[in-house]
Amino acid sequence: MPHLNKLDEEFSEQGLSVIGVTSEPSGPTEKWIAKKKAAYAYGYDKGGKLKRALGVGGIPASFLVDPSGTIVWQGHPNSLSSNLIKEHIKGAISKPLYEWSGKAGKIKKNFLKGDFAKALDEAQKLAKNDPFGEEAGELLQGILTSRVADLQAVLEVGDILAASDGAKVLLKGLKGLPEADTLKAMLKVISKDKEMKATMKLQKRLAKILEEDLRRRKDCDERVVALEKLLKGHRGTYFASQIEAAIDATRVARTKMEY
Amino acid sequence: MIAQILLASAGAFALPSNITPSKVGDKLPTVVLEGLAQTEATSYEEFTGRLVLLEFFAHW
Numbered sequence: 001m002p003h004l005n006k007l008d009e010e011f012s013e014q015g016l017s018v019i020g021v022t023s024e025p026s027g028p029t030e031k032w033i034a035k036k037k038a039a040y041a042y043g044y045d046k047g048g049k050l051k052r053a054l055g056v057g058g059i060p061a062s063f064l065v066d067p068s069g070t071i072v073w074q075g076h077p078n079s080l081s082s083n084l085i086k087e088h089i090k091g092a093i094s095k096p097l098y099e100w101s102g103k104a105g106k107i108k109k110n111f112l113k114g115d116f117a118k119a120l121d122e123a124q125k126l127a128k129n130d131p132f133g134e135e136a137g138e139l140l141q142g143i144l145t146s147r148v149a150d151l152q153a154v155l156e157v158g159d160i161l162a163a164s165d166g167a168k169v170l171l172k173g174l175k176g177l178p179e180a181d182t183l184k185a186m187l188k189v190i191s192k193d194k195e196m197k198a199t200m201k202l203q204k205r206l207a208k209i210l211e212e213d214l215r216r217r218k219d220c221d222e223r224v225v226a227l228e229k230l231l232k233g234h235r236g237t238y239f240a241s242q243i244e245a246a247i248d249a250t251r252v253a254r255t256k257m258e259y
Numbered sequence: 260m261i262a263q264i265l266l267a268s269a270g271a272f273a274l275p276s277n278i279t280p281s282k283v284g285d286k287l288p289t290v291v292l293e294g295l296a297q298t299e300a301t302s303y304e305e306f307t308g309r310l311v312l313l314e315f316f317a318h319w
Contacts, residue, residue: 004312011310015308016309017306017309017312018311018312019292019311019312020316021313021314021315022315023317031318032318033296038297039297041295041296041298042297043293043294043295044293045292045315046291046293049291050290050291053288055282059315060314060316062312062313062314063282063287064311065287065312065313067308067309069286069287070285070286070287071284071285071286073283074281074283077312077314080312093307093309096305097300097304097306097308098298098299098301098305111307112304112305143307150286
């Protein structure tokens with residue numbers, strides 16, 4: 001803990017946030033935090049969802065996530081060096097969103113709603129008399145650029161459904177921005193391409209199968225049968241790899257069930 | 260969305276090392292943190308744009 005307190009203190013103003021994550025109940029957690037004198041932020045990952053998504057099998061485990069949301073390091077917290085932080089802190093916002101108040105509060109509100117157009121507009125207004133406006137504007141532009149690039153990458157691998165759904169959501173907040181044209185062009189490509197459209201239809205069916213709850217072994221068996229049926233005739237495609245991963249995950253889930 | 264569901268279920272098997280397989284280079288999945296304490300932030304989204312060190316801990 002002293003190591004993390006120190007990192008938090010040393011690099012907070014430059015853009016680092018240390019966040020403790022636990023899936024344990026709050027009572028004993030609060031006592032432990034007080035006893036260990038941990039001074040950084042912490043929160044509850046109910047049901048261990050994040051822990052599972054990141055494949056954390058033992059504790060402690062930590063991840064360094066760069067300002068664009070990419071994991072750049074993982075390991076025991078004590079083995080994280082100051083040098084590594086210095087390497088990745090470039091471009092991080094010096095003042096976290098929760099401290100944006102007054103005029104910056106308007107930027108924050110629009111950004112959290114997903115309205116990049118209004119948020120960027122507010123940032124531009126603020127920049128006229130406060131240098132923070134420019135920093136905020138650059139951050140927003142960087143996030144927007146990377147979200148568009150992420151969607152293009154998702155489309156490129158072959159997850160047509162994720163790219164299409166993501167583009168539609170992001171588009172809502174891009175009125176008048178050049179990125180809106182990029183996404184509209186992307187959606188147009190999808191809608192005109194027969195093969196992509198067919199894949200998207202299949203991916204929707206896959207998503208529907210994966211929505212069902214897995215409570216008993218019988219549910220798992222039924223899911224595997226449905227997935228294998230969907231797989232027929234598509235082997236070797238990205239869609240097939242999505243199904244295969246789903247089959248593997250379902251089989252693993254089955255081994256953890258008692259009946 | 261599918262990728263996220265797969266990630267969430269694929270992580271269910273705990274292998275010997277603390278984190279398997281390596282997630283370096285991957286995008287962080289959607290983070291929902293409840294009851295944020297010792298910060299003014301009320302959701303993980305309010306850490307957007309920061310360099311974040313996530314530390315998984317337990318009180319034992």
